[in-house]
Amino acid sequence: xxxxxxxxxxxxxxxxxxxxxxxxxxxxxxxxxxxxxxxxxxxxxxxxxxxxxxxxxxxxxxxxxxxxxxxxxxxxxxxxxxxxxxxxxxxxxxxxxxxxxxxxxxxxxxxxxxxxxxxxxxxxxxxxxxxxxxxxxxxxx
Numbered sequence: 001x002x003x004x005x006x007x008x009x010x011x012x013x014x015x016x017x018x019x020x021x022x023x024x025x026x027x028x029x030x031x032x033x034x035x036x037x038x039x040x041x042x043x044x045x046x047x048x049x050x051x052x053x054x055x056x057x058x059x060x061x062x063x064x065x066x067x068x069x070x071x072x073x074x075x076x077x078x079x080x081x082x083x084x085x086x087x088x089x090x091x092x093x094x095x096x097x098x099x100x101x102x103x104x105x106x107x108x109x110x111x112x113x114x115x116x117x118x119x120x121x122x123x124x125x126x127x128x129x130x131x132x133x134x135x136x137x138x139x140x141x
Contacts, residue, residue: 009049026115071099071107
């Protein structure tokens with residue numbers, strides 16, 4: 001087991017985190033993930049996003065946010081060379097701990113239907129796939 005520490009993500013980490021997201025399969029990136037939009041998310045949800053640094057390199061990250069009722073976790077990523085060391089689980093638990101501190105009782109995640117490794121991970125984290133709802137999206141013009 002490797003030693004690592006989790007710290008709060010700031011916008012100064014953005015470029016390196018974005019490169020991690022691009023390198024990890026199963027993360028869908030869009031204009032919503034621009035630096036300006038991540039600044040908005042981090043500002044509105046201060047202290048809810050985290051990174052893991054080993055040897056001065058970011059090897060894990062998660063974005064946390066909430067709408068006042070439920071917490072949301074986005075873009076959980078762990079460098080392929082560091083998987084299966086509990087880093088993803090620790091990042092999720094850190095978000096859940098912060099969600100609980102601000103009074104949230106439920107959280108959601110978004111996973112592509114064909115991302116079997118992610119679905120298995122989230123199942124191990126006690127998340128259940130819901131078949132009673134679908135997500136619908138629209139660009140705001």
